Amino acid sequence: MKVSLHKVELECRRRDLNVGDLLREAGVSRNAFYSLVRKDYVVPLSLVRIAERLDIAVSDILEETETPVARMKALAAESERISKRHPGADPDNIRHTLILLSERPIERLRRALRRGGVVEIR
Amino acid sequence: MAVSSKFGDRELAFLRELVRQKVEFMIVGLSAAALQGAPVVTQDIDLWFRELPDPGLERALRKVRGAYVPPTASAPPMLAGKGIELFDIVLRMDGLGEFEEEEKHAIKMPFGRTKVLVLGLERIIASKKAAGREKDRIVLRVLTDALKAIRERERSKRRQKA
Numbered sequence: 001m002k003v004s005l006h007k008v009e010l011e012c013r014r015r016d017l018n019v020g021d022l023l024r025e026a027g028v029s030r031n032a033f034y035s036l037v038r039k040d041y042v043v044p045l046s047l048v049r050i051a052e053r054l055d056i057a058v059s060d061i062l063e064e065t066e067t068p069v070a071r072m073k074a075l076a077a078e079s080e081r082i083s084k085r086h087p088g089a090d091p092d093n094i095r096h097t098l099i100l101l102s103e104r105p106i107e108r109l110r111r112a113l114r115r116g117g118v119v120e121i122r
Numbered sequence: 123m124a125v126s127s128k129f130g131d132r133e134l135a136f137l138r139e140l141v142r143q144k145v146e147f148m149i150v151g152l153s154a155a156a157l158q159g160a161p162v163v164t165q166d167i168d169l170w171f172r173e174l175p176d177p178g179l180e181r182a183l184r185k186v187r188g189a190y191v192p193p194t195a196s197a198p199p200m201l202a203g204k205g206i207e208l209f210d211i212v213l214r215m216d217g218l219g220e221f222e223e224e225e226k227h228a229i230k231m232p233f234g235r236t237k238v239l240v241l242g243l244e245r246i247i248a249s250k251k252a253a254g255r256e257k258d259r260i261v262l263r264v265l266t267d268a269l270k271a272i273r274e275r276e277r278s279k280r281r282q283k284a
Contacts, residue, residue, distance in 0.1 A: 079271075094270065097271035100156075106157075109156050110129050112163050113208070
């Protein structure tokens with residue numbers, strides 16, 4: 001699986017950008033980008049071997065990871081949906097709970113204790 | 123991620139030791155609510171024991187170099203020692219049944235490789251309502267909103283699975 005310069009350029013054109021602008025706005029150096037473009041495989045070779053053994057494309061064993069922005073947008077949408085179903089609920093409480101649900105229980109507790117060190121509610 | 127100095131290896135070791143010594147206990151109060159995702163703050167971790175004193179508790183405390191301080195006429199039983207001062211002993215929960223009854227509403231939550239019983243958020247709310255102190259009333263709104271969010275999230279997960 002390799003980077004398709006053609007696809008990148010196509011997506012840039014759709015957004016009225018050139019590749020140079022894209023790299024600058026994304027904070028990626030030209031060297032880093034073009035060195036990726038020159039590679040035959042941008043995924044670890046071990047994954048390529050696993051896919052070959054399974055006789056499938058590497059993309060078949062990969063899944064999208066949400067970007068932080070996409071994650072927060074999804075969370076805001078979920079929070080809004082829940083707030084509409086429960087008009088009496090405070091949207092901030094709903095949103096903060098949803099954020100905490102993405103953390104491990106022990107981290108949630110640590111947050112509560114850290115904040116409890118300065119807030120006077122037990 | 124840096125480990126918080128407020129709940130680190132010592133505290134984890136104590137909980138692990140309680141489980142290893144087969145002490146029957148559960149985490150209750152706001153720390154239990156926080157574990158389940160409620161956006162609350164707390165200064166201690168309330169532990170509700172089925173019975174006290176408990177020989178298993180004594181053994182667990184010895185392992186972590188802590189001590190059980192028996193109750194006096196004016197003070198409840200306490201735990202003493204490094205890494206243990208964060209834990210408070212709870213003798214009874216306002217508005218709730220006996221330990222054996224409430225155990226059925228508790229959930230097992232992971233603490234590292236150990237799983238610890240935690241009182242369910244619904245029962246924590248019931249207890250706060252019954253206690254009715256000012257500090258309980260302040261936090262009730264957050265707890266009930268959190269419960270709504272948690273239930274909605276569970277409902278949507280179930281729908282996705284179906």
